Amino acid sequence: MDNGRRPVTIITGASRGIGAAAALHLARCGHDVVVNYRADAEAAEQVAELAAAEGARAVCVQADVTSEDDVDRLFAATQEQVGPVTGLVNNAGVTAHIADLADTPVDVVRQVVEVNLVGAIICARRAAQVLSTRRGGTGGAVVNVSSAAATLGSPHEYVHYAAAKAGVDALTVGLAKELAGDGIRVNAVAPGLVRTGIHAAAGAADRVDRVAARIPLRRAGEPHEIAPAIAWLLSEEASYVTGATLRVAGGM
Numbered sequence: 001m002d003n004g005r006r007p008v009t010i011i012t013g014a015s016r017g018i019g020a021a022a023a024l025h026l027a028r029c030g031h032d033v034v035v036n037y038r039a040d041a042e043a044a045e046q047v048a049e050l051a052a053a054e055g056a057r058a059v060c061v062q063a064d065v066t067s068e069d070d071v072d073r074l075f076a077a078t079q080e081q082v083g084p085v086t087g088l089v090n091n092a093g094v095t096a097h098i099a100d101l102a103d104t105p106v107d108v109v110r111q112v113v114e115v116n117l118v119g120a121i122i123c124a125r126r127a128a129q130v131l132s133t134r135r136g137g138t139g140g141a142v143v144n145v146s147s148a149a150a151t152l153g154s155p156h157e158y159v160h161y162a163a164a165k166a167g168v169d170a171l172t173v174g175l176a177k178e179l180a181g182d183g184i185r186v187n188a189v190a191p192g193l194v195r196t197g198i199h200a201a202a203g204a205a206d207r208v209d210r211v212a213a214r215i216p217l218r219r220a221g222e223p224h225e226i227a228p229a230i231a232w233l234l235s236e237e238a239s240y241v242t243g244a245t246l247r248v249a250g251g252m
């Protein structure tokens, strides 16, 4: 993949939070970036402007990761507007609702599994088709954004989300093996509690401060503390790393 060109990396769900921090950090590391978002075009534009100020080519592309057509359009727009894709950060995610499973509506369960797991699989599938050296691509790397929830289970909060993220970990292991001969590395980052809007969007704006005391490092992480792990896994420095999940969770 190292042909002297700038890497071209798609970051899903990059209009805010960890995805936005990853886009900015990758821009600083020399990537051209595609800032994907679902609904908030204005926020995505601001992230792209900041990335461009770091010297990157940066474009915004609206796409719902749960839609195969949207994901195809996201990859096609990247190719047309920026160049051949070399990396994917599978970051888009939602928690949506905080409660015991017995009190969680099935449509919320479906939405959470659909965005966090099915969306990640659809994007990873497209990346495999586009990047594979056996299929004419340049090779590259995928980083899936999992969660410490995948191993903690998240009782009384969102076990269905934890189950979806455990699926993301299995996707990482299996796809890493499947694509090792295609010039594609597949890894994951598993953040713990991170201060983003995801908690308020699930109706629990106070969750960060409530849970922080249970974390060995005694505080929530910040999005900019997750981004370098993502960038490292995408980089040539991680050339012998595939199938790994790097936990960035303050000891949780």
Ligand code: NAP
Binding pocket: 012, 013, 014, 015, 016, 017, 018, 019, 036, 037, 038, 039, 040, 041, 063, 064, 065, 066, 090, 091, 092, 093, 094, 095, 115, 116, 119, 145, 146, 147, 148, 190, 191, 192, 193, 194, 195, 196, 197, 198, 199, 201
């Ligand atoms: P966030 O601040 O709520 O941002 C979520 C992003 O995902 C937004 O850009 C949103 O776009 C986008 N998105 C949501 N549904 C989408 C869809 N169907 N298609 C495309 N984009 C979609 O969340 P975050 O905390 O940064 O979370 C990022 C990732 O880290 C998620 O996978 C999450 O599960 C994981 N994570 C977070 C934490 C944490 O404590 N924050 C901990 C562990 C893991 P719009 O704004 O346009 O809707």
